[in-house]
Amino acid sequence: MTFELNILSNHTNCGDSGGCGDSGCGGSSCGSSLEGELLSSLVEGEGGCGEGPDVSSRRQFLKKASTIAFGTFTLTVLPMSVAPQSAGENALGGSLSDASKEVLYGFLVDTNKCVGTGKCLSACRVENDVPEGYARTWVERFVHYKDGTLQVDLVPETGYAGSDLPAIDPELVDRAYFAPKLCNQCADAPCNQVCPVHAAFTSPEGIELVDSERCIGCAYCVQACPYGVRFINPETSNADKCTWCYHRITKNEQPACVEACPVGARVFGRLDDPESEVSKRLATIPTSVLKEHLGTHPKLHYVGKSGEVI
Amino acid sequence: MSDPSFVFPNDLHVPWSIMIVLYPYITGLVAGAFVVSALYHVFHQEVLKPVARLALVTALCFCTFATLPLLLHLHHPERAFNIMITPSTTSAMSGFGIIYSFYMLLLIVEVWLVFRPEIVERANSKTGLQGRIYRLLALGNREVTATSHAADEWLIRVLAIVGIPAACVLHGYVGFLFGGVKANPWWSTALMPIIFLASAIVSGIAALIVLYLFISWRRRTPPDITCLRAMSHYLWISLVIAVSLEMLEMLHMAYESGAEWHVLSTLITEHLAVSYGLIQVLIGSLIPFLLLPMAIRPSRSPRGMMWMSGFASMLVLVQVFAMRWNVVVGGQLFSKSFRGFVEFPLHIGGREGLIAAAVIMILPLLGLWVASKVLPLWETDSIVSST
Ligand code: SF4
Ligand code: SF4
Numbered sequence: 019m020t021f022e023l024n025i026l027s028n029h030t031n032c033g034d035s036g037g038c039g040d041s042g043c044g045g046s047s048c049g050s051s052l053e054g055e056l057l058s059s060l061v062e063g064e065g066g067c068g069e070g071p072d073v074s075s076r077r078q079f080l081k082k083a084s085t086i087a088f089g090t091f092t093l094t095v096l097p098m099s100v101a102p103q104s105a106g107e108n109a110l111g112g113s114l115s116d117a118s119k120e121v122l123y124g125f126l127v128d129t130n131k132c133v134g135t136g137k138c139l140s141a142c143r144v145e146n147d148v149p150e151g152y153a154r155t156w157v158e159r160f161v162h163y164k165d166g167t168l169q170v171d172l173v174p175e176t177g178y179a180g181s182d183l184p185a186i187d188p189e190l191v192d193r194a195y196f197a198p199k200l201c202n203q204c205a206d207a208p209c210n211q212v213c214p215v216h217a218a219f220t221s222p223e224g225i226e227l228v229d230s231e232r233c234i235g236c237a238y239c240v241q242a243c244p245y246g247v248r249f250i251n252p253e254t255s256n257a258d259k260c261t262w263c264y265h266r267i268t269k270n271e272q273p274a275c276v277e278a279c280p281v282g283a284r285v286f287g288r289l290d291d292p293e294s295e296v297s298k299r300l301a302t303i304p305t306s307v308l309k310e311h312l313g314t315h316p317k318l319h320y321v322g323k324s325g326e327v328i
Numbered sequence: 329m330s331d332p333s334f335v336f337p338n339d340l341h342v343p344w345s346i347m348i349v350l351y352p353y354i355t356g357l358v359a360g361a362f363v364v365s366a367l368y369h370v371f372h373q374e375v376l377k378p379v380a381r382l383a384l385v386t387a388l389c390f391c392t393f394a395t396l397p398l399l400l401h402l403h404h405p406e407r408a409f410n411i412m413i414t415p416s417t418t419s420a421m422s423g424f425g426i427i428y429s430f431y432m433l434l435l436i437v438e439v440w441l442v443f444r445p446e447i448v449e450r451a452n453s454k455t456g457l458q459g460r461i462y463r464l465l466a467l468g469n470r471e472v473t474a475t476s477h478a479a480d481e482w483l484i485r486v487l488a489i490v491g492i493p494a495a496c497v498l499h500g501y502v503g504f505l506f507g508g509v510k511a512n513p514w515w516s517t518a519l520m521p522i523i524f525l526a527s528a529i530v531s532g533i534a535a536l537i538v539l540y541l542f543i544s545w546r547r548r549t550p551p552d553i554t555c556l557r558a559m560s561h562y563l564w565i566s567l568v569i570a571v572s573l574e575m576l577e578m579l580h581m582a583y584e585s586g587a588e589w590h591v592l593s594t595l596i597t598e599h600l601a602v603s604y605g606l607i608q609v610l611i612g613s614l615i616p617f618l619l620l621p622m623a624i625r626p627s628r629s630p631r632g633m634m635w636m637s638g639f640a641s642m643l644v645l646v647q648v649f650a651m652r653w654n655v656v657v658g659g660q661l662f663s664k665s666f667r668g669f670v671e672f673p674l675h676i677g678g679r680e681g682l683i684a685a686a687v688i689m690i691l692p693l694l695g696l697w698v699a700s701k702v703l704p705l706w707e708t709d710s711i712v713s714s715t
Contacts, residue, residue, distance in 0.1 A: 153337040170334035170667055199336075208511060214422035215410040234410055235403020237343035238421050244511035246336030246664040250343060255403035312510055328666065 121223045123317065124289035124296045125203070125262060126305065130322040132196035132283035134159060134178030141278035143175065145263060152249045154260040155200040155275055159183060160326065162192045168326060197327045198284060200275070201226065201247045201260035202308060202316030209239035209248055209259075218257065224317060225264050230256045244309050262286065289317065333668030342660045342672055345680035347397035349656045350688055352502045352524060353649055354394045357692075359495040359525070360532010361387040362435070364559070366495075369488035375558040378551075379540050381705050383532075384442060386539060388435045389695035395428065396688050400679050420508050423501060431491075431498050438487040440465075441480045443703045445472045461702065499528045506655060513588040514595065514659040519577045526570035531648035533563040534641040539696070541638045547706075553630045560637040564620040567644060571613045574651065591666045599661050599669055604654045612647020616640035 134157055142148060142155050157173040161184075173196065174181045186194050207226050210218045217233035220226055233256040240248045240257060251258035263273035267286070271277075276284045287296035296319075299305070305319040309328055320327070365383035368376040376383075399405045412429075415422035440447075448469055451462040472480075500521035506512075507520030537559050544551040581592060596604055622628070623636035657672050675681035699705075 151337075152341070156337050158334070168331045170332075170665070172334070172337060208509075211418045212421065212509075214416055214419040214424070215407075215414050216416045217410075232407070232410060232414070233404060234407045236401070236421065237403070238419070238505075240338075240343045241660075242509055242511055244664060246339045249338040249341060250403055 120290045122289045123203070123223050123225065123262060123267060124287060124300065125200070125318045126285040126287075126296050126299055126321060127198050127200075127318065127323075128283045128285065128321040129195050129197050129324075129327070131281045132157065132198055132279075133281055134173045134196040135280060136173055136175045136177035137278040137280060138198065138275035138284060139173075139175040141274040142260075145266075145274035146261075148258075149251060149253055152251070152258070154247075154258070155198065157196050157198045158327070159194065159196050160324070161186060161194040163190055164192050165190075195322070195324075196283075197320070197323065198275075199245070199247075200318065201262065202245055202314065202318040203262060204314035204316050206313060206315050208242040208244065208312075208314060209257075212238045212242040214238065221264065223268070225262055225267075226259070227261055227264060228257045228259060230254060233257050244312050244314065331667065334665050335663035335668035335670055336665045339663035339665070340670055342657075342670060344656055344660060345401060346657075346674065346682065346685050347401040347680050347688075349649070349652045350397040350685055351394065351401075352499070352656070353531070353652045354390050354397070354688075354692070355499050355502055356524065356528030356531045356648060356652075357535050358387045358391045358394060358431075358532075359499040359528040360530065360534075361390070361536055362491055362495045362532070363529050364533055364536055364562075366488045366492050367562075369485055370492065373558070375554050378555045378706075379536055379559065381442060381703075382540060382543070383536055384435070384439055385699050385703060385705060386536065386692075386696060387532075388439050389692040389699060391428075391432055391435055392695060393688060393692045396691070397685075398424075400684060400688075420501070420505050427494075427498055427501055431494050434487055434491050434494060438484060438491065439703075440467075441484050441487070444469070444480055445477065446704045448472050465702075495528075496525055500525045506659070509659075511664060512659050513581075513586070514592060514662075515655065517577060517581075519573060520655075523570070523573045523577060526566065526573050527648050527651055529566045530563065530570045530644055533559055533566060534644040534648070537563065537637055537641040538645065541634055543700075543705075549706075550630070551634065553633065556633060556637060557624050560620050560624045560633070560640070563637075563641065563644065564617070564624075567613070567616060567620070571617070574608075588666050591662045594669070595658055595662055600654050600658050603650050604658070608647055608650040608654060612643055612650055616643045616647070619643075 146154055148154050159171045159173050161169045171183050203226055210220060210226055215232055215234055217229045218239050219229060235250055235255045237250050248257055248259045266273060273286050276286045285295055287294035289297055291297060300319060305321055306323050307316040307319055361383045365380050367373040368380035399408060402408055411422060412425040447462055447465045451466040454462055503521035503524030506515040507517055509515045540551055619636055619640040623633050662669050677683055
């Protein structure tokens, strides 16, 4: 039985199908660099991993970042050839070890597997303290009716089963499936490009983050993200977005949504490790990315994604 | 068959408010007014002499308040200075601090040089508080000689020449902020800076016509009809250019009918039907297009011309505002899912509400009123002491 049929017949019992226990970044070398923790603490404020040494390193990092960013002040009127890709990279460029530089994360969403339980959604909200009315991740339901109509709905956090979403009538529906959405962690991220103050920056592992102490809340990045992933957090007044749970992955843990998914529809891991599940699957099965024509080069890949998922 | 709508969850919150509509509107007025003054100072369009000073001071007054809507919009205004001290070279927006400061400085220096003879004369002749103000404005300078006046004139001309590209950059750059957002098909076009620039000139000339007529009426002095005719002429030409560019852009999008055209066509025909179709195109473009040539006919009486030009200029000011509105607001009315639309929240009160917006638009006019009390906007004959 495929999961497309699952949704057609409104099944919800998916407990043992798939699972995510061994997926993603399992190796002991999984990116737990000092810089990683340092950036985590920067992004997460003083909570999380802000112990003594980290705090002072963090200060050094901030100092360095400021110095370099200030340097670019003069460069603004000079040729742009020396333009930094991101404050994070520059600030850490000198101190990064070669090993940690190689860490590169990737994400895979399998639309064939997703059954719309919404567990990832509530896990994310709790883990990242996402304010109501905003989303770091969401799940869309696509329903292709026999009359040619396509209906797209938002799956509630309590899951598809028992929700108000119109039930699927197999008589009227050709096919239906779920498509989870989250930050694409674009390799050429327009959000990062447009940020005027280096508050949107790239971590050494290729994760797009927001510097909560630098953001001026102009929302230019919100406009520039083609995927509707960013928002201005009404509680912090900063730009906010999915970080693939940066504070967790740099401690060798899985993102909260990946851990919560009961069917393994979300796979996270290291792209630089050919043995990781993400790498293996990317190498062996056809995948695609969202809005490829925009040249953002997402590191979020989809299995079984139809063209209408954008 | 139309599919049911779907909006990405975060797109329900429209990030840019009416403040971001005001910002390009105000900088457009600045750029446009400056161009009028430059037509006199650089291209020696003597017919514009009666409004050359008004144009320059108007540009300065609006420029002074151009940052206000931005500050009100920023969610962290206390960090606004980051844009100056830690600008990112990859961001179009980061150029703002430098471009704005440069332009503001240029305007201040030029205004000071233009009014220096009168300031110095009053610093010498006035007493009391007035005298103190003029002595302060004179910056210790108490004499205008023929040589120094010639040097001033030369510098004014140089600044005006530099000011033209600077005004173009100041406003063209605002267009680029929108034109460079590839995520948004309503904004993403290389024509955007040029469209913004053309409509900036339109708005600047229209604003000066309205101001000139209003101030003349208040001063009970008839406006210079030749000057008014020339301005109306310039307004008509620039309106034709601006509207042609706007229409060209629209036609191009419709003709290409790219992947997102279905959203954009719904946007235009349903969500912007009033602000675009009715206000921007019909009322704001078509009527002035027909009215202005009628106003400047040689047979037209001065009174008739004043009324017709003034009315057409007011409509043009509405057109340009509607154009900014349709760009900024229109671009946020559809979700990036390209499957649904959202409502634009327009508040009355609050930091980004209508009242705040009205206050921002009134402040430069108040500034102009204050400036007109201090600087002789209409005394065009300079006082030069012979050496
Ligand atoms: S998906 Fe959006 S927020 Fe995420 S990296 Fe790409 S542009 Fe930035
Ligand atoms: S909202 Fe913050 S992160 Fe986004 S562009 Fe503005 S300053 Fe940068």
